[in-house]
Amino acid sequence: MIHFAIVEDEDKYKEQLIDYLRRFEEEFGERIAIKTYTDGDEILEDYQAQFDIILMDVHMRFVDGMSAAEEIRKMDTEVVIIFITNLAQYAIKGYEVDALDYILKPISYFQFSQRLHRAVERMKKREADYITVALKNGIKRFETSDIYYIESQGHNLVYVTKEGEFIAAGTMKELEKELSKFCFFRGHRGYLINLEHVEGMADSYAVVNDENLPISRTQRKAFMTALTDYWGEVIK
Template identity: 45%
Template sequence: MEEFIHRYGEEHGLPFEVESFSDGSQIVERDASRFDIILLDIEMPGMNGMEAAHKLRAADADVVLVFVTNMAQYAIRGYEVGALDFVLKPINYYTFSVRFERAIHRAQKRESGQVLLNLPDAVKRISTREIYYVEVQNRMLHYHTEEGEFVLRGTMQQAEQQLERYHFVRCNHWYLVNLRHVTEVRRDTVIVAGQELEISRRNRTAFLTALTNYVGGDR
């Protein structure tokens, strides 16, 4: 698999750092968040892949898990830990590359960054993952986040340029939504972190397309 990963990287111009572990207990002792994709063999000495997956998922809700096994019956159990996919043995490069590309697409959705908010009395650094949505009112931007609401002067165009690469999309003129935090779409509204925001007719198609690609574009 390590050879396949580097071969895929050479073909697509993507450098990868690869670490190998011979037992499930070895990987769960590491910080799961430092990995983008974890390929887990089901059968390993000591802690098996399924046990390791439960512990990894408890430590990191987003890390991409892909099982490698010759036992297809584990596919159903994979839903317990949010496994993205399975690679069945014996492994060939074509099958592996298809599954690996899907894992890369999912991993890219984890990407986050840091932005600086120039507040009236301070400069606040915040992770884009912690921002639920941005609202504009009277030329003031309201950042609704896990830590609360932060208000600063600015335009929606500036916020959009800063956050677009992190999967923020407008649902109407006044709101820029982090697709990561969308939990439900109703007829003309979207639920973001428990708040119901209107989807305008003008933005509806683009917003729903972006959301569909975000949720299912790795399939």
């Protein structure tokens, strides 16, 4: 499923873009979900890095597309942005916010489908597994492979990542369920470990990022089995 946002204040163009996306979906067998916004401030209001591709009008009444894209880039470095404009000069400015492309009005389906193919290919090439986490001071999108482990500290969860440590609210039980499909294993009630970063075992500890993380006696066998499966070799 590809998640699209359309940010367009002119109804005729909004409906045209929806129609083109459905046509593209039917022709190329892609599954597409669409959410529409009428202004830049509207998409920013509840933005949680939930989209794969954003079709963004440049000229809007309250918050223009360029300003909205600048704010989105602070929260989401991965989403593909395509500007919709009637002036080609905005394509140059679009590079400042890492926009992939621009589509000139009036929009033809051929022009649209060509740009969309490029966007989908870019999205798939850099496709990775991400989770979006509500932190104490905002939200952050993590690539799962960048997370070493998560530690439970009271009512908080501490994400230990390549970028540093981040504190979030939540329960380890809910997180364990969400991350189990990404090769995370709860070897101890207080730690959820990314098997990708396990360097080895030392007694009752897993070595992760040069740290010894405890593995409980009751979970040791299951952890070793999961680690063996992940490594694809027998651990003696």
